[in-house]
Every structure is written in C-alpha cells, then in structure tokens.
Amino acid sequence: MTDITLSRPGLAPAAAVIPAAGRGLRLGPGAPKALRQLGGTPMLVHAVRAMARARAVALVVVVAPPGEAEAVRSLLDEHPPPPGVDQVVVPGGDTRQESVRLGLDALPDEIEIVLVHDAARPLVPVDTVDAVAAAVRAGAPAVVPALPVTDTVKQIAAPSEPPGGPEPVVATPDRALLRAVQTPQGFDRATLVAAHLKHAEGDATDDAGMVERMGVPVVLVPGHEEAFKVTRPLDLVLAEAVLARRRKNDGY
Ligand SMILES: Nc1ccn([C@@H]2O[C@H](COP(=O)(O)OP(=O)(O)OP(=O)(O)O)[C@@H](O)[C@H]2O)c(=O)n1
Numbered sequence: 001m002t003d004i005t006l007s008r009p010g011l012a013p014a015a016a017v018i019p020a021a022g023r024g025l026r027l028g029p030g031a032p033k034a035l036r037q038l039g040g041t042p043m044l045v046h047a048v049r050a051m052a053r054a055r056a057v058a059l060v061v062v063v064a065p066p067g068e069a070e071a072v073r074s075l076l077d078e079h080p081p082p083p084g085v086d087q088v089v090v091p092g093g094d095t096r097q098e099s100v101r102l103g104l105d106a107l108p109d110e111i112e113i114v115l116v117h118d119a120a121r122p123l124v125p126v127d128t129v130d131a132v133a134a135a136v137r138a139g140a141p142a143v144v145p146a147l148p149v150t151d152t153v154k155q156i157a158a159p160s161e162p163p164g165g166p167e168p169v170v171a172t173p174d175r176a177l178l179r180a181v182q183t184p185q186g187f188d189r190a191t192l193v194a195a196h197l198k199h200a201e202g203d204a205t206d207d208a209g210m211v212e213r214m215g216v217p218v219v220l221v222p223g224h225e226e227a228f229k230v231t232r233p234l235d236l237v238l239a240e241a242v243l244a245r246r247r248k249n250d251g252y
C-alpha cells in the first residue's frame with residue numbers, strides 16, 4: 001500500500017488506476033502500447049494527464065509493463081501532474097484483470113472512489129471523467145461510460161477455427177439495447193475490491209463485468225467518441241488526427 005498525503009480539498013478522495021501493462025499485440029510490433037508515441041508523447045502520458053485533470057482525482061496509480069516500472073517512473077517525472085495530484089507506478093501482471101488488482105493493492109486507505117482507465121484510451125475528455133466520478137459520488141457503486149452501437153451486430157455460435165472461415169449466424173440482437181463500453185469505469189472502492197477478490201482467478205476484459213456478476217447494479221452514463229481505445233493501427237491514425245485537431249483548436 002502506498003503512503004501519500006492526499007491534497008485535493010472538498011471532495012471524497014478518488015484515485016485513478018491506469019492499467020498500462022499490455023503489450024499491444026493488435027497494434028503490431030513495437031514497444032508496449034502505452035509507451036508508443038502519440039503526437040510525439042507516449043500514449044500513457046496523455047492518459048495520465050486526462051485523469052489528473054479531473055476535479056476529483058487526487059492520486060494516479062500507473063500499472064506499468066512488467067520490467068518497465070523504473071522507466072515509466074522516469075518518464076512520468078518528466079511530465080509532473082498538476083498541483084494536488086500524486087502519482088505512483090507499480091509493475092503490472094499478465095492480464096488486464098491482474099494489472100488492475102495490482103493497482104488496487106497500491107491504494108492508500110483514504111481513497112473511497114476508484115476510476116479504472118485504460119492507458120489505451122489516451123484522449124478521454126475530462127468532462128467524461130468528471131461525469132463518471134460525479135455519478136459514483138452521488139451513490140452509484142459502479143458507473144461505466146458507454147455509447148450506442150452503430151453497426152448491426154450478429155451473434156455466432158462459436159468463432160471459426162482457424163480464424164477467417166465462414167461463421168453461421170445464430171441471432172441478430174436488437175441494436176437499440178446494445179452499448180459499447182469505455183473507460184474510465186468508476187467504482188465505490190469497497191465494491192471493486194470485493195469483485196476482484198471474488199473473481200480473483202478470472203480474466204475479465206472489464207471491471208464492471210466482475211461487479212455485475214456479484215449482483216451489484218452497474219449504471220451506464222454517456223461516453224464520448226474521443227474516448228475510443230487505440231487497439232489496431234488505424235486507431236492510432238485516428239488518435240493522431242484528433243490530437244492534431246485539439247492542438248490547433250484548443251492549444252491542447
Ligand atoms: N496484462 C495486461 C494487459 C492489458 N493491460 C492494459 O489494459 C488496457 C486495455 O487492454 P488492451 O487495449 O486490450 O491492451 P493490450 O492487452 O496491450 O492489447 P493486445 O490485446 O492487442 O495485446 C490497456 O491500457 C493495457 O495496457 C494491462 O495493464 N495489463
């Protein structure tokens with residue numbers, strides 16, 4: 001557990017846990033995804049900035065690629081957070097779930113609200129972060145930003161083996177009832193810790209799914225198009241374009 005003094009006045013103390021330990025295999029060969037450049041700055045630095053700008057966030061815990069924690073500490077020292085925000089770096093694990101759990105283990109006792117945010121979503125607007133934190137502060141135990149699904153989605157019985165073969169369709173779910181979820185996902189700390197303890201052996205792709213499985217209500221709030229995840233090479237092209245537009249229009 002981390003021993004720090006939290007200094008953001010007037011709000012229940014919240015921490016951002018940023019899982020950044022993934023390899024980014026779908027992005028292609030190169031450094032771990034969080035350390036790849038976006039507009040000349042590592043993606044992780046953008047993600048940390050986005051979270052540290054939120055009004056409620058007093059602490060940012062970065063979960064670094066295993067073996068890169070020291071390099072990430074040096075990188076973040078070059079990009080200090082705003083006054084009143086502390087940052088801590090811990091090494092990550094083999095899965096996203098394990099990395100988030102390692103981030104949770106580093107939280108000091110005072111933290112009541114946790115926002116889990118993918119380093120791979122570097123351009124999330126601060127208003128989205130604030131809206132998630134506000135909903136948790138207002139009493140929701142688990143809050144997820146989400147957008148309507150724009151494609152029609154087909155359900156198959158099982159993925160083809162090997163991939164690329166024909167896949168028979170079994171259903172077409174009603175798109176109006178589907179949402180694509182983003183991060184930061186916000187939680188009452190005790191709820192999230194309990195979910196990680198209960199499902200410790202799993203490999204969940206998101207934290208809210210683990211909370212749902214405990215029977216705790218999860219609520220969606222509007223996400224934002226610019227909170228998209230950089231997963232494949234084309235996402236990086238889009239991220240560069242969004243960043244260039246922000247820099248031109250807002251001096252970002
Ligand atoms: N062992 C892992 C795996 C993922 N992540 C983090 O979880 C977030 C979402 O994961 P994703 O975008 O799927 O990243 P990767 O696992 O790096 O991608 P890929 O599956 O293409 O390798 C990312 O910020 C990633 O760094 C993590 O902290 N630890």
Ligand SMILES: C[C@](O)(CO)[C@H](O)COP(=O)(O)O
Nearest residue numbers: 118181182183205206207229
């Ligand atoms: C948490 C997440 O960003 C929600 O969309 C996502 O599930 C991360 O994992 P993925 O395997 O890259 O989808």
